[in-house]
Structure formats: structure tokens, C-alpha cells
Amino acid sequence: MSAPQRPVILNQLGPELGKALEEHPSRPVVIQDSVPAEPWKIAPEADILVTGGFASWKQAPRDWRFPERLKWVQSQTTGIEIYPPTLLRDRVMTCGRGLNALPIAEFVFAAILRSEKRLDETRARSEADWRRHDIGRVYGKTLGLIGYGSLGQAIARRALAFDMNVMVNRRTPWEGDGGIVAAGIDEIFAAADHLVIAAPLTAETEGLIDRKLLGAAKPGLHLINISRGGLVDQQALVAALVAGDIGSATLDVTTPEPLPDGHPLYTLPNVFISPHISWAGGDQDQAFQQRLMKNLDAYLKGEELEALVDPVRGY
Structure with a gap:
């Protein structure tokens, strides 16, 4: 050049x-x-x-x-x-x-901890709230990653520090390393407690997360999308959330952005939407x-x- x-x-x-x-x-x-x-x-x-x-x-x-x-x-x-x-x-x-891998990785773990520790639900506001709550844990849980570039790797490092099991799907053939298991997308959906979409949006990945994958997910799956809304069949996601095929979703990206008022994703109690800000901070x-x-x-x-x-x- x-x-x-x-x-x-x-x-x-x-x-x-x-x-x-x-x-x-x-x-x-x-x-x-x-x-x-x-x-x-x-x-x-x-x-x-x-x-x-x-x-x-x-x-x-x-x-x-x-x-x-x-x-x-x-x-x-x-x-x-x-x-x-x-x-x-x-x-x-x-x-x-x-360039944004580290703040996005932190955002992902904020979402995971919010989900497991039920921080919104267990906050004490009065004497009556001083009671036992059933909350979850992170260690021993399985994190699935769709995409393993710089962002996926930053998330995986933090997952290992939390003693999580990590399963990764990436386009380039790979055997896994350092406690990270390479797996097919369907295997990851069947095993993951928390699943992060960290792949780029291309003609091949558009609509990748479809009704079939969502329907075969491990019960209670927490889906986190910090990549692009177009990777997910959004209509199928709404149906899966309503039917209980997956437990919850944290969405920093949607299609379109912003979602119009009245969109069903705003009204579902098991959905947390942030306005494409996971990169900030x-x-x-x-x-x-x-x-x-x-x-x-x-x-x-x-x-x-x-x-x-x-x-x-x-x-």
C-alpha cells in the first residue's frame, strides 16, 4: 500500500x-x-x-x-x-x-450477578423485608459464549475467575484450552445457565439464534446479547420468554434501536433492556x-x- x-x-x-x-x-x-x-x-x-x-x-x-x-x-x-x-x-x-472488550465484559457479569443474586428483588426497604431469600450462585454454573474474539475472551477470563464452566462456539475450528470447552451451538444452548452472544453480525449470523435453538435451551437459561440485535430472531425470543423455554434475557441490543413504545419486550418481567450502553464506562x-x-x-x-x-x- x-x-x-x-x-x-x-x-x-x-x-x-x-x-x-x-x-x-x-x-x-x-x-x-x-x-x-x-x-x-x-x-x-x-x-x-x-x-x-x-x-x-x-x-x-x-x-x-x-x-x-x-x-x-x-x-x-x-x-x-x-x-x-x-x-x-x-x-x-x-x-x-x-477496544470495548473490558467494559462490555464487566457489563456481562453485572447482568449475571444481577440475575443470580436477585438484587432488584431482595433489596430491603423496611423491617418486613428482613427475611430469608433464595438467591443463586455463579460458581459451578455454565457460561456459554457464541463468539470468541477479543470480547468473548475477556468474558471467558472473568468466568474462569468466578469458577464457572465455560463453553465456547466460534467460527474458526478450535479445540479449547485452559478449562474452556469448544462446543456446537446446540450443545451450548442445552448446557448453559447463562449464554452470551458475542459474535459479529454478518449475512451468515443474521437470525442465528432462532426458534429451534431457543426451544432446546436448558430450562431457566439467561440469554445475554451485547453484540447486535440482528443475531436473534426477536419474534422467536418473545415467544420463548413467554412460553418459559428460556428463563430470562438481558438485551443491550435490539432490532430496531430504539425499540418502539409498546413493544412486547418492554412489558415482559423476565427481560432487562439497556439502551446499547454496555461499551460505556x-x-x-x-x-x-x-x-x-x-x-x-x-x-x-x-x-x-x-x-x-x-x-x-x-x-
């Missing part, structure tokens, strides 16, 4: 990041276009695009093409399904893979800036970039 002596960068992520880019030793020309209404309208002189998962990307015209001069796109997000398909085919793209902005600068250095030297998106796999 050839790089210009003084790169031209279109920055769509705000003036603070733009200032940091301007201070890079290569003295890039930085074009600011913060929170663009039409992010696909890229200055033809730009060599690099720094962007995020703006909902407005969905409005890009079907026949649109990236400018010829644009060689590299750095996305702040991990998931890239929101971007036009031509982006993967025509340009080098890097993403935010792994960390130092993601700083981590992203560090990755961007590291990748910019590599780009200018013609070296391999970090967190490359595979155009075949789509993540």
Missing part, C-alpha cells in the same frame, strides 16, 4: 481527535466533518477517512462508490455492518475491534486515538495495520 508524503485525512469524529491528528509528525491535512448528515460524501482529495457508526450511513445511495484517492478507512466501531458493502470490497478498512476514546495513531504510523511506512477487517468474513 503506497501512502502520500503528507496525507489528507477526513475526520468525522470531532475536533478533539482532529487536533490530535494535526499534531502527528507527518503533519497531515485534516478536513473536519463532525457528525455528518451524509457521511458518504467524502472530499475527493482525502486519502484516509476516520469515521464512526452513524445511523446516517444507512442512507448511502446503493450505487455510490468511494472516491478513487481514498485508500484507508478507520472505523471507531467494532461492527461494520452499517457501512456500504463497497467499503469492504474497494478499500482497506480497520475497526475498533477489542471505559477509556475507549483514548484507546481509539492510540490505535488510530499507531495505524497511521504503519500506513505511512507501508506496514500492516491493526484490526484489519476481513472483506470475506465481513468483520
Whole structure:
């Protein structure tokens, strides 16, 4: 990959990041276009695009093409399904893979502990509430993971620290290690007490969690989705929750986002919905800036970039 002596960068992520880019030793020309209404309208002189998962990307015209001069796109997000398909085919793209793994892993365990320890139900508000409650435990329980990238690995490490059994399904063939068992999705649904969806949304994984899998789940299963709502057949999920095929669900992602008022998932007592915030609470902005600068250095030297998106796999 050839790089210009003084790169031209279109920055769509705000003036603070733009200032940091301007201070890079290569003295890039930085074009600011913060929170663009039409992010696909890229200055033809730009060599690099720094962007995020703006909902407005969905409005890009079907026949649109990236400018010829644009060689590299750095996305702040991990998931890239929101971007036009031509982006993967025509340009080098890097993403935010792994940058949010730690806060999301913490969120997952907050959800697991909330479920097992029944924190909402056992809080004492009066003298009458001082009575025995039946609450659960985490040690000895089985955690299932659908997806085992940086996020799945961060969750698994914490599960092992809690003395949980860990079962993992991933796309790449793998034998398991360190007390982690590789298994098929159906095996995981049949055995897991808590099951986390941590896989990317692609054409192959859309609707992966369907009526059949939900119907074969271990009784009382707690399903946690912190990936993308599209991996779950949401209608089937509602039916499984109502029928008792699974015990409960923690959903940080849904389809669509936000869910419209009156959606049945809002009304089910065994569903906890958060507004796609499991990634929050960390130092993601700083981590992203560090990755961007590291990748910019590599780009200018013609070296391999970090967190490359595979155009075949789509993540």
C-alpha cells in the first residue's frame, strides 16, 4: 500500500481527535466533518477517512462508490455492518475491534450477578423485608459464549475467575484450552445457565439464534446479547420468554434501536433492556486515538495495520 508524503485525512469524529491528528509528525491535512448528515460524501482529495457508526450511513445511495484517492478507512466501531458493502470490497478498512472488550465484559457479569443474586428483588426497604431469600450462585454454573474474539475472551477470563464452566462456539475450528470447552451451538444452548452472544453480525449470523435453538435451551437459561440485535430472531425470543423455554434475557441490543413504545419486550418481567450502553464506562476514546495513531504510523511506512477487517468474513 503506497501512502502520500503528507496525507489528507477526513475526520468525522470531532475536533478533539482532529487536533490530535494535526499534531502527528507527518503533519497531515485534516478536513473536519463532525457528525455528518451524509457521511458518504467524502472530499475527493482525502486519502484516509476516520469515521464512526452513524445511523446516517444507512442512507448511502446503493450505487455510490468511494472516491478513487481514498485508500484507508478507520472505523471507531467494532461492527461494520452499517457501512456500504463497497467499503469492504474497494478499500482497506480497520475497526475498533477489542477496544470495548473490558467494559462490555464487566457489563456481562453485572447482568449475571444481577440475575443470580436477585438484587432488584431482595433489596430491603423496611423491617418486613428482613427475611430469608433464595438467591443463586455463579460458581459451578455454565457460561456459554457464541463468539470468541477479543470480547468473548475477556468474558471467558472473568468466568474462569468466578469458577464457572465455560463453553465456547466460534467460527474458526478450535479445540479449547485452559478449562474452556469448544462446543456446537446446540450443545451450548442445552448446557448453559447463562449464554452470551458475542459474535459479529454478518449475512451468515443474521437470525442465528432462532426458534429451534431457543426451544432446546436448558430450562431457566439467561440469554445475554451485547453484540447486535440482528443475531436473534426477536419474534422467536418473545415467544420463548413467554412460553418459559428460556428463563430470562438481558438485551443491550435490539432490532430496531430504539425499540418502539409498546413493544412486547418492554412489558415482559423476565427481560432487562439497556439502551446499547454496555461499551460505556471505559477509556475507549483514548484507546481509539492510540490505535488510530499507531495505524497511521504503519500506513505511512507501508506496514500492516491493526484490526484489519476481513472483506470475506465481513468483520
